[in-house]
Amino acid sequence: MRRPIRLLSIFRKTLREQSRDLWLLALSLVAAPFFVVLYWLLFVGGSTAYGVLVLDADRGAVLADGTVFSAGDELVAGLEKVTYASGSPLLRVGRASDLESAKATLANRDAALLLVLPEDFSRGILAFREATSGGGGAPVGGSDGPSGPPAAPTVTFIGDLTSAAYAVSSVLTLATLDEYLQAATGQTRPVELAEEPLGASGVRTEFETYVPGLLILSVTLLIFLAAMTVAREVETGAVRRLRVTPMTSFDLLAGISLNQVLVGVTAVLLTFGTAYLFGFRSQGPLWVAILVGAVTTLSVVGLGLVVAAFSRGVTDAFVIGNFPLIFLMFFSGAIYPLPRTALFTLGGHAVAIYDFIPATHAVVALNKVLTLGAGLGQVAYELIALVALSAVYFAAGVWLFQRRHLRRS
Amino acid sequence: MTPNPPNSAEIVLRAENLTKRYGDLLAVDRLSLEVRGGEILGFLGPNGAGKTTAIGMMCGLLRPDAGETFIRGRPVRGGDPEALARVGLAPQSVILWPKLTGLEQLEFVGEMYGMPRPDARRRGRELLETVGLAEKANKLASTLSGGMQRRLNLVLALIHDPEIVILDEPEAGLDPQGRVLVRDYIRLLARERGKTVILTTHNMDEADRLADRVAIIDRGRLLTLDTPEELKHRVGEGDVLEIEVSDAPGEAPGPGGGAGHPVLRTLEELARARGGVGAAGATGAAGATGAASASAVSRVGHIITLRARDAVNLVAAALDALRSAGFRPGAVHLRETTLEDVFIAFTGRSLRE
Numbered sequence: 001m002r003r004p005i006r007l008l009s010i011f012r013k014t015l016r017e018q019s020r021d022l023w024l025l026a027l028s029l030v031a032a033p034f035f036v037v038l039y040w041l042l043f044v045g046g047s048t049a050y051g052v053l054v055l056d057a058d059r060g061a062v063l064a065d066g067t068v069f070s071a072g073d074e075l076v077a078g079l080e081k082v083t084y085a086s087g088s089p090l091l092r093v094g095r096a097s098d099l100e101s102a103k104a105t106l107a108n109r110d111a112a113l114l115l116v117l118p119e120d121f122s123r124g125i126l127a128f129r130e131a132t133s134g135g136g137g138a139p140v141g142g143s144d145g146p147s148g149p150p151a152a153p154t155v156t157f158i159g160d161l162t163s164a165a166y167a168v169s170s171v172l173t174l175a176t177l178d179e180y181l182q183a184a185t186g187q188t189r190p191v192e193l194a195e196e197p198l199g200a201s202g203v204r205t206e207f208e209t210y211v212p213g214l215l216i217l218s219v220t221l222l223i224f225l226a227a228m229t230v231a232r233e234v235e236t237g238a239v240r241r242l243r244v245t246p247m248t249s250f251d252l253l254a255g256i257s258l259n260q261v262l263v264g265v266t267a268v269l270l271t272f273g274t275a276y277l278f279g280f281r282s283q284g285p286l287w288v289a290i291l292v293g294a295v296t297t298l299s300v301v302g303l304g305l306v307v308a309a310f311s312r313g314v315t316d317a318f319v320i321g322n323f324p325l326i327f328l329m330f331f332s333g334a335i336y337p338l339p340r341t342a343l344f345t346l347g348g349h350a351v352a353i354y355d356f357i358p359a360t361h362a363v364v365a366l367n368k369v370l371t372l373g374a375g376l377g378q379v380a381y382e383l384i385a386l387v388a389l390s391a392v393y394f395a396a397g398v399w400l401f402q403r404r405h406l407r408r409s
Numbered sequence: 410m411t412p413n414p415p416n417s418a419e420i421v422l423r424a425e426n427l428t429k430r431y432g433d434l435l436a437v438d439r440l441s442l443e444v445r446g447g448e449i450l451g452f453l454g455p456n457g458a459g460k461t462t463a464i465g466m467m468c469g470l471l472r473p474d475a476g477e478t479f480i481r482g483r484p485v486r487g488g489d490p491e492a493l494a495r496v497g498l499a500p501q502s503v504i505l506w507p508k509l510t511g512l513e514q515l516e517f518v519g520e521m522y523g524m525p526r527p528d529a530r531r532r533g534r535e536l537l538e539t540v541g542l543a544e545k546a547n548k549l550a551s552t553l554s555g556g557m558q559r560r561l562n563l564v565l566a567l568i569h570d571p572e573i574v575i576l577d578e579p580e581a582g583l584d585p586q587g588r589v590l591v592r593d594y595i596r597l598l599a600r601e602r603g604k605t606v607i608l609t610t611h612n613m614d615e616a617d618r619l620a621d622r623v624a625i626i627d628r629g630r631l632l633t634l635d636t637p638e639e640l641k642h643r644v645g646e647g648d649v650l651e652i653e654v655s656d657a658p659g660e661a662p663g664p665g666g667g668a669g670h671p672v673l674r675t676l677e678e679l680a681r682a683r684g685g686v687g688a689a690g691a692t693g694a695a696g697a698t699g700a701a702s703a704s705a706v707s708r709v710g711h712i713i714t715l716r717a718r719d720a721v722n723l724v725a726a727a728l729d730a731l732r733s734a735g736f737r738p739g740a741v742h743l744r745e746t747t748l749e750d751v752f753i754a755f756t757g758r759s760l761r762e
């Protein structure tokens with residue numbers, strides 16, 4: 001008689017078991033396609049458009065024929081025409097009213113670059129055009145006309161130098177500026193360029209730029225611990241034993257969450273401690289950054305409870321936990337920027353779909369504190385958002401867990 | 410909690426028309442019963458009979474589709490903390506926290522019932538002592554043997570000193586020593602501590618030794634509820650005579666062969682003449698189930714069973730009858746009617762699951 005091939009027998013047995021645990025199999029199979037669809041949905045309205053704010057102080061110039069020449073407006077129009085091959089805009093150009101609010105917008109990551117055009121931008125360009133063409137169209141107001149080499153106006157780029165979005169948007173803006181200047185004056189870059197780092201972003205080492213992301217990672221991974229700790233109570237039947245006691249789902253989940261938050265805060269402290277040991281320095285008060293980390297932990301644990309509510313055991317929790325983890329890591333701006341469409345405005349802050357992911361606020365707040373030197377007041381919005389999201393996710397977790405595992409069925 | 414005098418007439422738990430359905434399966438069908446303070450109630454039934462579902466509804470773990478359980482008049486359904494605190498459940502499967510010690514588990518569950526920690530700790534130590542786990546109090550549950558884990562599982566139901574203790578298969582997985590210890594402990598709970606104990610079991614011997622009353626449930630319905638003695642009396646007062654026989658001439662060999670052989674009628678007449686089963690007692694059972702239209706004589710395979718009073722005086726006549734019919738009688742066993750006979754009489758011999 002032919003002996004069975006054990007490897008195939010084991011393969012068949014595993015296949016049978018797997019096909020009888022359709023929930024886990026389905027989750028494993030649909031995860032990647034789900035995110036493909038999600039990304040397609042995110043990008044279907046256009047690819048990432050990098051936010052560029054223009055603080056246009058240019059006073060323009062009146063030409064000899066009486067027309068007004070405004071180089072600032074022309075440049076802004078040029079920036080707005082920068083598109084992908086598909087025609088989608090590459091730059092989301094907006095105008096800033098003052099330097100202070102524009103910097104706040106940069107710090108909130110609602111824009112990546114602030115382009116400051118000087119008062120004499122138009123006049124300077126006109127002067128260079130004159131010098132190239134040898135006359136005509138001289139400005140009426142302003143300077144008395146070139147009597148030597150024209151003075152080059154200074155265009156300033158301001159942004160968070162540690163941000164990838166700034167790098168991309170500044171390159172695109174500079175290329176557009178160069179192109180415009182070449183066309184307008186026939187000269188190569190007849191302006192002075194200045195770059196002003198937002199906050200202390202100019203003095204950060206590459207190592208220091210990674211620390212906030214790593215901190216977010218350490219907190220985010222708690223989603224597994226939180227979900228698995230609760231799911232273990234379900235798997236072992238402990239929840240059944242507790243269900244006959246007067247204990248409530250709030251007691252159970254709040255007790256476990258408190259423990260997880262403690263673990264999270266310890267992880268935050270350890271991460272900072274290790275980073276400090278190797279030369280990392282916070283530009284803002286460290287306790288604010290720790291507070292941000294702690295509050296982020298709350299919201300991640302809240303999400304963990306939601307995961308636990310849908311889990312019948314530890315394995316389920318691990319597989320299901322990957323879904324919110326991907327959201328926390330890839331849709332929060334922690335790794336790379338995504339198209340950001342504001343749904344509504346709240347207290348002067350544009351709220352986008354990603355703002356329902358706690359890590360989005362944590363990334364912004366930590367960046368503000370650690371890199372830009374912000375204090376508590378400047379991250380109040382993010383902290384409030386984190387607390388609100390924590391409350392929502394925790395309440396959702398308790399409600400779902402109660403319905404799925406603690407309700408007397 | 411005030412202990413009940415042993416087996417008082419006071420009703421501490423009343424189940425009224427408890428019904429539970431899982432899809433097409435009617436797990437429990439209009440179950441009604443009353444449990445008296447201080448008694449030990451044995452809850453018997455074949456696998457899948459609905460025992461665990463029924464006790465789940467009684468202790469508030471499951472919500473009935475219809476009906477209600479009252480503990481000292483308070484409904485359990487809404488999760489009334491006072492009603493819940495009066496009940497302790499030791500589930501059939503061992504449910505422990507592997508990374509907690511025995512004492513820590515007791516302390517924790519005690520706190521869940523609202524006990525101050527020092528009280529829970531003190532009582533935990535007492536309980537561990539009573540089930541022989543005092544020396545293992547500070548060992549992690551995961552390091553305890555299976556039997557120790559079962560004993561710990563049992564005392565976790567008692568930490569809050571409940572009035573009613575529900576034990577689902579308390580002797581399952583225990584060695585003989587463990588069984589004796591648990592059995593003595595259950596007896597102590599009811600007789601000395603005044604607890605009301607409801608226990609489900611497959612072990613008829615356990616139920617017979619322990620229970621003041623026995624409820625038999627099958628296919629979700631309560632078939633009977635009475636004292637073991639009364640049930641045995643109903644099924645067949647007297648003894649059980651078992652005779653091992655060879656296949657009769659001309660009958661089909663094997664377990665089914667000869668089930669309707671004419672000699673069985675002869676034996677039945679002998680038994681009835683001595684007041685065997687099928688007389689007064691069995692009528693009640695048959696009426697309740699339809700399964701125990703039991704005659705005094707039955708045959709399964711090579712064993713012929715005959716129930717009758719004073720069966721010892723029937724032996725010679727029965728053997729003669731068998732020999733006359735061409736059987737070759739072998740071993741003969743004479744014993745008293747057991748709860749297992751009652752159980753089979755009420756629930757039949759077919760496997761449930």
